Amino acid sequence: MSESTIEWTEKTWNPTTGCTVISKECDNCYAKILTDSLQMKGSGKYLQGFDVFAEHPNALKEPFKWKKPTLVFVNSMSDLFHKDMKLEFLQQIFQVMNETPRHTYQVLTKRDAILLELSPELTWTENIWMGVSVGSCVSIRKIDRLRKCGAKNKFLSVEPLIEELPDLNLEGIDWVIVGGENGRGSGIRPIKKDWILKIKKNCEDQNVPFFFKQWGLSRFNPDPSDPTQYKGHPDYAKGGCQINGKMYRENPCVVDPHFGELPFEWD
Template sequence: MSKSTIEWTSKTWNPTTGCTIFSKECDNCYAKTMSKRLQAMGQEKYSAGFDVFVEHLSELNEPYKWKEPSMVFVNSMSDLFHKECNIDFLKQIFEVMNKTPLHTYQVLTKRDVELLKLSPELNWTDNIWMGVSVGSVASVRKIERLRQCGAKHKFLSVEPLIEELPDLDLTGIDWVIVGGESGSVNIRPMEKEWVLKIKKNVKIKMFLFSSNSGGV
């Protein structure tokens, strides 16, 4: 666990690490860049590199140690619904979240098909928020599968927003985060008009413009 500089959370928790390219929003993945830095610093957890999905059993005890209520971004350096995540380990992660209602867990995925397929096997307690990444027109389809999953609280991470999106149907969506691409090389620009187009469909209390791009 570590304190987070991401504006919409307070801590990050990574019971798995590693991921693979899934969509064009992934082209300048901040987590891949960060993983390389951590690997170069000799951090054992990232020794396998970013392209290898690794489950970290030792991380399952961490949330039980936190005494203050926290907003926790789950897997800022990976994706719980990656095809290589073992369903039994995924259930163990959910059990930890179920047993620590003091904290609110923000789970974010790009893999909406896996989310919907595995959703019936998971225990969606009130403290688990589920989100999908929607930064391009091709990703808008994910919203409907998010609506169908068992999570009681649902959100969109529209970051990195790399192109103008059509008017979004936000029925059943509780929170929308919008942000541009982070980094310093080959960053794709985000236009103000794209953000305003999304905001007009969102209640103010549901909308957050993030200057950080975070998440997988």
């Protein structure tokens, strides 16, 4: 587990590591780049490299130790619905989420078919938000499968947005995040303002919270004076995060204030 710089979460939790490319949105996968670097540094969990999907049973204890109710991005370095995931281990991960209702979990996958297939085998408590990645037209079909899964809260991660999407049907969707590509290898698939505004309007028309995460690179940002592109700004984001001088950061995925902190943190 680690504190996260991802704008829409607080912590990341990785009970598995490793993955395989499955769509064109994966081309500049940050998890692969980061895993390669952690592997070179000899970091234990990542020694097997990105191409090996590995389970980490010890990580299952972590959420029980966090005393503060926390927003947790599950598997930022992998995909819970990878083809090599064993159902038994997936059920154990869900059981941890079920048994720690003080935390809110954000699970994101690019494997919508496996999500739908395994959904009946899982217990979907209120504190689990399930999302699919939809950065290109071919990925739009994932939204239908997300709609049909058992999760009570559903979201779209439209990142990296690499082409214009048609108008989106957001029925049954509770939140949309949009962002441009960033990191090593990015730079040839710029996000466009018109594409973002179209999705923002889809959200407004259908009453769905909209979160604009980042332009990705400053040169993709049409506003060179956007102050949020500079490190040191309290709302710094890669390439900046303003559209026409405003930030759009609705986030319904909040930790339930009903849950107070536990009196101590476990070791």
